[in-house]
Amino acid sequence: MKPKVLLIEDSTSLALLYKQYVKDEPYDLFHVETGRDAKAFIERNMPELVILDLKLPDMDGEEILDWIVEKQLNTSVIVATAHGSVDVAVQLLQKGAKDFLEKPIKSDRLKTSINLHLQRTKLENLVEDIENKFDRHRFRGFIGSSIVMQGLYKIIDSVAPTSASVFIIGESGTGKEVCANAIHKESRRADKPFVAINCGAIPKDLMESEIFGHVKGAFTGATTDRKGAASQADGGTLFLDELCEMDLEMQKKLLRFLQTGTFTPLGASKEQKVDVRIICATNRDPLQEVEEGRFREDLYYRVHVVPIEMPPLRERGNDIVVLAKHFLQQYAIEDEKQFRTIAKDAEAQLKRYQWPGNVRQLQNIIRNIVVLNDDSKLQVAHLPAQFSQNRSEPKRTSVAPVKxxxxxxxxxxxxxxxxxxxxxxxxxxxxxxxxxxxxxxxxxxxxxxxxxxxxxxxxxxxxxxxxxxxxxxxxxxxxxxxxxxxxxxxxxxxxx
Missing domain, CATH: 1.10.10 (Arc Repressor Mutant, subunit A)
Incomplete structure (x- = not known):
């Protein structure tokens, strides 16, 4: 069946001209002249694409766009008008339009735009079908079904049953501890302890005691014996977050522990042996830390057996909206608020934002919105100011932009x-x-x-x-x- 394209145009002569432009194209172009007829056609036939004139005899075309966005209909909209301006175009694109055509529309321009958006719609539907048929939407604390997350889930499936050390790399807030916990829960050690240590939050003078423990009298204030994280995790998993924050002397002791499985508590004279799996994580570039002398090279190769790179939130596509809705509904229930869903234009703003703080930042923003407001739907007006200021500025990575x-x-x-x-x-x-x-x-x-x-x-x-x-x-x-x-x-x- 050919894709359906609906042309909403009050000028019969222009409609005939546009139909002539695309008569040999592999889709069917239908024409209506009024907003009322357009709504009826869309509800009955659900076209893949709508070409919308802004000046209609019975209503403003922008009302049709708002209606499509509000009902979250699965169709793309291209706006066509002779009365447009840059400001109008930007406003309509923010509302959900996919493209903007200015009359008189040239043949090549019309065909290029329609073909591009039909291809994009076909690709999006194909990806969605594959995800719905084969992929997981939730996994061991993770929420999201994007392609990059499906890849992460499969890596966790592969590495979890083994005893290999894992090194998780990713920006702050991407869920490195969630990943480590998922590996533990999928492993044969799942019924044993999972112990997490944040190496960046512990003073270096206390790090050895935190990991290996101490005996009474080992230092001032050591009034009793204390088990360290290594002993607590015996039989299970020890997760060392922000490993690159650990000082070099402690890295040396950690390396010996990883090689032998033995350690001596602070102030003790007898070695202890434990069976733990080590998972490490960092938000830095570990190789750069090695080259600059802040991270031991031998320790790097010891823990960097299976590297896992956590995808930043900005690369997770529609997962951003899925996570936002999850947090919105969770906090609305906790705080007895009315929030249930997110407006379509607000979803677009969330997906365009670059999220430097990743999932943690998204979680905090949604929490703030729920605390300060009490509506049934999250709107653009609820979002912080930075969303409107930086909505169209993509984050640049190491590949320089071509100007x-x-x-x-x-x-x-x-x-x-x-x-x-x-x-x-x-x-x-x-x-x-x-x-x-x-x-x-x-x-x-x-x-x-x-x-x-x-x-x-x-x-x-x-x-x-x-x-x-x-x-x-x-x-x-x-x-x-x-x-x-x-x-x-x-x-x-x-x-x-």
């Missing part, structure tokens, strides 16, 4: 934006430039051009590598592989 291309030493800016308008216009202008003289042509290596093209596509798709691969007509694995290789090269250059 312009140089053809005959003339820069052509291609700004990343959720609307296709500026990108298509820039490419159209570029295509009509006068061919430069051969002696003035700037020839650049193909790898540079390839890197810029891939980086621009990723920025255009708001960091979504799969969507970028679709636009580039490449395999997602190819884009991932090249992106990771460039990031590794940049990181190595930075360290040197």
């Amino acid at each position: 312009s291309q140089t053809i005959n030493e003339t820069p052509v800016d291609v700004p990343p934006t959720s609307s296709l308008e500026n990108s298509v216009d820039a490419l159209t202008n570029h295509a009509h430039e006068t061919v430069p003289d051969a002696q003035n042509v700037v020839i650049r290596p193909m790898w540079q051009i390839e890197r810029e093209a891939i980086q621009q596509a990723i920025e255009f798709c708001d960091g979504n590598v799969i969507n970028a691969a679709v636009l580039l007509e490449l395999s997602p694995s190819t884009v991932y592989r090249k992106k990771q290789a460039w990031e590794a090269e940049d990181e190595q250059s930075y360290v040197q």
